[in-house]
Amino acid sequence: MVVPRAESAAPRRRGRRPPWLDRPALVALLLGVIGVGYRLYLVLNTVPVANSDEATFGLAALHIAQGREHPVFLYGQRYMGMLQSYLAAPLLAVTGPNWPALRLPVLALYALFLWLIHRLTRRIGSPWFATAIVGLLVLGSERVIRDQVTTVGGRPEVKVAVLAMLLVVVGLARGTVRRRWPAVGGFGLLAGLALWSDWLIVPYLAVAGLALLWVLRRELFGWAGLALAVGSVVGVAPMIRDNLVAPPGQDSLSVLRRISGESGPAPPWPRRLGGGLLEGVPLAAGLCPVDGCTRWQEWFGLLYPLLLVVAAVFAGRAYRRAVGRAARVGPVVQLALLAGAALTLLAYVRSSLAASDPLGNARYLSVLQLSLPAVLWPLWVAAVACWRGTVGALGRLAGALATAVLAALAATSLVVTVLFATVGAAPGRVEERQARELAATVRAAGLHEVYGEYWTCNRLVFNTAEQVVCGVLDDDLHPGQNRYPPYWWRLARAARPGYVLGTDTPADRRLRELLGDRADAALVAEVGGYRVYHPATPLRPWR
Numbered sequence: 188m189v190v191p192r193a194e195s196a197a198p199r200r201r202g203r204r205p206p207w208l209d210r211p212a213l214v215a216l217l218l219g220v221i222g223v224g225y226r227l228y229l230v231l232n233t234v235p236v237a238n239s240d241e242a243t244f245g246l247a248a249l250h251i252a253q254g255r256e257h258p259v260f261l262y263g264q265r266y267m268g269m270l271q272s273y274l275a276a277p278l279l280a281v282t283g284p285n286w287p288a289l290r291l292p293v294l295a296l297y298a299l300f301l302w303l304i305h306r307l308t309r310r311i312g313s314p315w316f317a318t319a320i321v322g323l324l325v326l327g328s329e330r331v332i333r334d335q336v337t338t339v340g341g342r343p344e345v346k347v348a349v350l351a352m353l354l355v356v357v358g359l360a361r362g363t364v365r366r367r368w369p370a371v372g373g374f375g376l377l378a379g380l381a382l383w384s385d386w387l388i389v390p391y392l393a394v395a396g397l398a399l400l401w402v403l404r405r406e407l408f409g410w411a412g413l414a415l416a417v418g419s420v421v422g423v424a425p426m427i428r429d430n431l432v433a434p435p436g437q438d439s440l441s442v443l444r445r446i447s448g449e450s451g452p453a454p455p456w457p458r459r460l461g462g463g464l465l466e467g468v469p470l471a472a473g474l475c476p477v478d479g480c481t482r483w484q485e486w487f488g489l490l491y492p493l494l495l496v497v498a499a500v501f502a503g504r505a506y507r508r509a510v511g512r513a514a515r516v517g518p519v520v521q522l523a524l525l526a527g528a529a530l531t532l533l534a535y536v537r538s539s540l541a542a543s544d545p546l547g548n549a550r551y552l553s554v555l556q557l558s559l560p561a562v563l564w565p566l567w568v569a570a571v572a573c574w575r576g577t578v579g580a581l582g583r584l585a586g587a588l589a590t591a592v593l594a595a596l597a598a599t600s601l602v603v604t605v606l607f608a609t610v611g612a613a614p615g616r617v618e619e620r621q622a623r624e625l626a627a628t629v630r631a632a633g634l635h636e637v638y639g640e641y642w643t644c645n646r647l648v649f650n651t652a653e654q655v656v657c658g659v660l661d662d663d664l665h666p667g668q669n670r671y672p673p674y675w676w677r678l679a680r681a682a683r684p685g686y687v688l689g690t691d692t693p694a695d696r697r698l699r700e701l702l703g704d705r706a707d708a709a710l711v712a713e714v715g716g717y718r719v720y721h722p723a724t725p726l727r728p729w730r
Contacts, residue, residue: 211314212305215321219301222325223294226336229612230294233286235333236615237622239642242649243670244338245279245289248272249653252280259383259429263670266439267340268384268426275338284652289338296343297335301325303350308560310357311517316567319593320560326600329607331473334553341385342553348381349388349527349557352395353520360402360516367406372414374399379422386443387551390530394523401519402512454542462545463536463552464488470549471556474599476606479546484599490592491532494562499525501565521561528558566593621715626650628714629687634721636681640694641668643687643717648674658684662693664701665729685711686720701728 250256261267274292282288308317334342355374358364381388430438468488469475475484506518540548566589572578573586637657644657658678659667669675688695699706709722
């Protein structure tokens with residue numbers, strides 16, 4: 188195994204670069220700047236396109252900035268934490284409703300993620316391997332970039348939290364952390380915040396906790412354990428408080444149990460494994476476009492379980508050969524990352540979502556990026572040994588195969604990234620322009636209360652700075668998923684509400700059927716694939 192290069196503690200000479208800013212680090216920094224700069228360009232152009240889920244986070248941030256609300260969970264969804272809305276609130280207080288301002292904190296989290304995963308990979312791998320990991324994470328398909336720049340809750344901040352927690356573990360094991368109790372308290376605080384933000388991270392929190400237990404052992408029975416407990420309680424306090432006052436059946440556990448409950452017979456295991464591995468893993472790794480994976484792009488999903496096993500054996504052997512806690516912490520962290528990936532993947536393929544809609548639910552596997560340094564480490568070691576000529580014929584063959592896999596991973600990621608940057612982003616820009624034209628048209632028509640479909644409503648409210656409020660209806664024009672009840676209550680009091688519906692959608696056809704020969708007279712405008720209606724008399728078919 189390649190031994191990670193320790194960072195020198197000796198004082199550096201005047202005029203020389205600090206020891207941590209060597210050539211691999213400079214290349215990683217350049218790659219990181221390119222990745223963040225590219226995503227900043229996308230953020231400023233609202234690419235990927237915004238939607239009503241993101242608008243709900245934006246409206247919550249706006250309410251926080253105005254002091255109107257202090258939500259713990261996403262409106263209408265009592266299990267998704269609102270940390271991203273709180274981060275965006277100061278910016279929206281200055282700019283007002285603004286998509287780039289809403290997304291800038293998420294972009295900052297991505298930059299922090301790159302920095303932390305580079306630091307962790309250097310400590311458990313090698314400097315150039317850390318640079319390679321950054322290079323892979325700079326690339327990204329639409330599916331991957333959407334998680335990195337859009338405010339949709341949970342995943343960006345929890346990945347940052349886990350990386351910081353594992354760096355604390357490494358620092359405690361190697362004695363580079365001087366203030367041990369505050370560091371352990373910080374570990375607990377990050378764990379609590381991550382648990383509040385997104386429950387998907389629970390497998391990684393569990394294995395990070397086991398790694399901390401391995402490092403501290405008896406120390407946790409003293410002040411360190413108290414610091415850990417206090418930090419954890421403080422981090423998860425918003426969730427605890429909300430669950431204590433939640434109505435019966437509305438606490439986080441009940442909501443999660445209800446939404447994750449299987450309706451009808453579960454799909455067979457082969458379908459769930461196929462959806463999880465062949466679609467979910469390549470999509471989460473950024474190897475496929477947003478519309479799904481072709482056959483040749485599914486290879487990484489087939490290979491992924493084997494890579495997990497090989498990497499686990501590799502880390503286990505390194506652990507046995509190492510002497511002392513400081514030398515063994517690298518393999519321990521690698522094993523933790525591999526276990527986190529395996530548990531996350533197992534939880535996903537157990538769900539029927541892996542079979543019924545793998546394309547739409549691959550976002551639940553985005554946390555697998557955390558395990559990339561551990562999964563690819565054996566391939567890197569084999570490739571380096573092959574190119575250095577330090578192994579025999581069998582080792583050279585293994586190294587050549589490892590080099591081919593790494594090259595295929597990088598090439599596939601690059602191709603998908605270029606396709607999205609040159610072709611895939613254009614439709615989103617058109618849709619975003621149409622959404623803004625729709626908002627301008629509704630305001631120009633003098634409408635302040637309208638009914639619409641789910642993917643129209645909160646996005647329209649955000650684009651109009653709440654000058655227009657919207658109540659969600661389903662395809663039959665009955666009450667739909669209204670995340671923020673005050674909007675619906677205001678619509679109920681409106682004397683003459685309007686309708687904003689997608690052209691020729693089931694809801695649009697139902698409205699025209701109810702209006703009859705008054706439909707064309709009620710039509711105010713058609714813009715961007717939408718029809719805006721303002722009936723002379725209020726129409727509420729559910730009453």
